[in-house]
Amino acid sequence: MIRPTPVDTTFSLLDLLPTGVFVLRADFTIRFWNSCMVTWTGISTGQAEGAHILELFPSLKNPAVLSRISQIFDGGPAVIFSPLFHPHLIPCATMDGTLRVLKISCIPMTGISARDDSGILVLVVIDDVTDLTHLVNAYREKKGVAERQLEELTKAQDALCKANNKLSVLASITRHDILNQLMGLRAYLELSKEDVKDPVVQEYIKKEEQAAEAIEWQIKFARNYQDIGMQAPKWHVLSETINAAIRDFQVPGVEVTVAVDGVEVFAEPLLEKVFVTLVENSFRHGDHVTRMGFSVKETADGLLLTYCDNGVGITLEDKKNLFKKGFGKHTGLGLFLLKEILSITDITITEAGEPGKGVRFVMTVPKGAYRFGTTDVPQTDELHPGNH
Amino acid sequence: MKTIDTDTLDAIRELVNIGVGKAAGQLNQMTGSPIRLQIPTITLVPFADILSAEKSILPGDVLSAVTLDFNGTLSGITAVVFPPESAILLVMVLTGEKEESPDLDAMRVEALKEVGNIIINGVMGSIANVLGERLTYSIPCYTEGSFASIAERRSTTAADEWVILARTNFLIEALHIEGDILLILEVGSLDHLVESILRTGNREGAG
Numbered sequence: 001m002i003r004p005t006p007v008d009t010t011f012s013l014l015d016l017l018p019t020g021v022f023v024l025r026a027d028f029t030i031r032f033w034n035s036c037m038v039t040w041t042g043i044s045t046g047q048a049e050g051a052h053i054l055e056l057f058p059s060l061k062n063p064a065v066l067s068r069i070s071q072i073f074d075g076g077p078a079v080i081f082s083p084l085f086h087p088h089l090i091p092c093a094t095m096d097g098t099l100r101v102l103k104i105s106c107i108p109m110t111g112i113s114a115r116d117d118s119g120i121l122v123l124v125v126i127d128d129v130t131d132l133t134h135l136v137n138a139y140r141e142k143k144g145v146a147e148r149q150l151e152e153l154t155k156a157q158d159a160l161c162k163a164n165n166k167l168s169v170l171a172s173i174t175r176h177d178i179l180n181q182l183m184g185l186r187a188y189l190e191l192s193k194e195d196v197k198d199p200v201v202q203e204y205i206k207k208e209e210q211a212a213e214a215i216e217w218q219i220k221f222a223r224n225y226q227d228i229g230m231q232a233p234k235w236h237v238l239s240e241t242i243n244a245a246i247r248d249f250q251v252p253g254v255e256v257t258v259a260v261d262g263v264e265v266f267a268e269p270l271l272e273k274v275f276v277t278l279v280e281n282s283f284r285h286g287d288h289v290t291r292m293g294f295s296v297k298e299t300a301d302g303l304l305l306t307y308c309d310n311g312v313g314i315t316l317e318d319k320k321n322l323f324k325k326g327f328g329k330h331t332g333l334g335l336f337l338l339k340e341i342l343s344i345t346d347i348t349i350t351e352a353g354e355p356g357k358g359v360r361f362v363m364t365v366p367k368g369a370y371r372f373g374t375t376d377v378p379q380t381d382e383l384h385p386g387n388h
Numbered sequence: 389m390k391t392i393d394t395d396t397l398d399a400i401r402e403l404v405n406i407g408v409g410k411a412a413g414q415l416n417q418m419t420g421s422p423i424r425l426q427i428p429t430i431t432l433v434p435f436a437d438i439l440s441a442e443k444s445i446l447p448g449d450v451l452s453a454v455t456l457d458f459n460g461t462l463s464g465i466t467a468v469v470f471p472p473e474s475a476i477l478l479v480m481v482l483t484g485e486k487e488e489s490p491d492l493d494a495m496r497v498e499a500l501k502e503v504g505n506i507i508i509n510g511v512m513g514s515i516a517n518v519l520g521e522r523l524t525y526s527i528p529c530y531t532e533g534s535f536a537s538i539a540e541r542r543s544t545t546a547a548d549e550w551v552i553l554a555r556t557n558f559l560i561e562a563l564h565i566e567g568d569i570l571l572i573l574e575v576g577s578l579d580h581l582v583e584s585i586l587r588t589g590n591r592e593g594a595g
Binding site for chain 1: 483487489495496501502506508509512516522523
């Protein structure tokens with residue numbers, strides 16, 4: 001009776017893998033050839049198994065390749081052939097006939113119980129990284145384009161900076177000259193007032209003085225406005241910036257709370273002046289302020305940075321024009337400039353206080369323009385000096 | 389504290405020297421530039437010290453490393469470690485690519501892994517030859533991180549276990565590439581190693 005040849009199922013599981021896999025004996029004959037290899041190479045299992053790998057793929061005869069595989073049979077570790085150095089070491093075609101880019105790992109297998117094998121077998125695992133290669137190449141190309149654009153932008157920015165500086169110097173000199181002339185004009189107006197007795201002309205002089213005062217205010221405003229945006233925004237450790245701003249406002253009987261630990265905000269370098277102005281305004285206009293405070297709260301829209309006091313607050317009438325140019329008593333930076341300074345990095349500011357109960361300025365810092373350092377930010381209601 | 393006699397340390401240094409020398413030869417072939425090797429430093433330390441960030445023997449948070457675990461009569465881990473700039477420079481030299489500010493992307497990591505694989509196999513081949521016994525190896529891995537996080541991959545070594553750390557710094561001066569070849573050997577497996585080294589030494593002496 002003829003007994004059927006027993007089927008070797010030692011490696012049958014490897015047939016299910018979606019990667020190319022084959023097993024080599026020490027004499028470089030193929031012991032197993034999976035179905036993925038059949039598809040990729042067009043070499044059937046019957047043709048491959050038992051055949052010599054170097055006859056099927058002469059590219060493997062390269063001494064730099066062959067010696068490394070041989071080392072595995074001598075007891076050495078696994079060997080890797082990377083796609084950059086050996087993209088088509090074993091030619092495998094795609095459906096459209098182009099060669100797949102391959103990553104090949106040769107792994108020693110010991111202790112495999114099999115009918116005709118003794119010693120080490122080598123498991124060769126072939127990953128198709130063609131798509132990955134295309135993605136990486138596309139990424140490199142885009143990165144190259146981005147780098148070139150960045151270089152051009154940097155050059156343009158440098159040129160703009162230089163031009164801006166020149167304009168700034170010119171504007172500064174012009175302002176200085178105008179103020180000098182203005183001082184002369186006001187002196188002569190003062191002399192004219194003394195010499196001229198005609199009440200009609202006196203009225204004209206009064207109007208001329210008002211006009212001169214307005215010119216002076218506009219020149220000073222232009223000086224302050226010009227500083228905005230001159231330097232690139234930067235990350236501010238909020239507690240440090242606020243503490244620096246309030247340093248000169250330590251008044252007995254006035255308590256200042258700063259609850260912003262661990263928060264950093266990306267803003268114009270003039271941010272400290274924003275806080276100075278807010279506190280200065282509380283002292284100047286708050287009437288009976290005894291508490292002031294800065295606090296933060298993270299919301300879905302961003303970080304809310306709130307400044308409050310317990311003074312007289314702002315009337316509903318004043319609230320309408322609060323952030324308009326020219327509003328106020330023409331001292332300090334003015335809330336219009338504050339708003340401009342903050343808007344450089346898309347920070348908005350609103351006043352939400354109740355008249356008679358104190359001011360409540362809420363600055364909304366957008367996502368990406370704030371980050372947390374070492375201390376956690378309170379997630380509950382922010383501190384309010386009026387709630388103490 | 390554990391101690392190991394000078395003869396043993398010398399024997400290990402000699403063994404590492406042979407392995408690293410062979411690896412340097414291969415690196416030399418690949419790059420076509422001479423490799424300057426330092427004499428290996430051999431230290432006996434608790435594995436916990438290697439895992440400790442404060443006591444890190446190699447500075448830097450983003451080292452590029454190819455590692456290989458081995459077990460048998462000798463157990464431990466071998467690693468080729470590069471500062472990131474050297475890693476990318478080496479790959480660029482070997483692939484001949486030209487790029488202004490290259491990244492160590494997925495394809496280049498595979499290339500670096502192959503280079504590390506060749507170096508490590510050179511080292512381990514020499515050691516296995518001296519031992520005269522087969523070891524079992526893991527598949528080579530690429531890791532990025534501090535030296536502590538690289539060594540952490542050796543999960544089978546207990547933190548309180550004493551290990552021998554062999555470090556050889558190499559420099560490819562012409563290409564401004566440097567790196568380290570490191571071996572972390574479990575002390576428990578040393579007796580056999582020393583015996584093998586001495587036996588080989590005697591044999592060579594007799595020959």
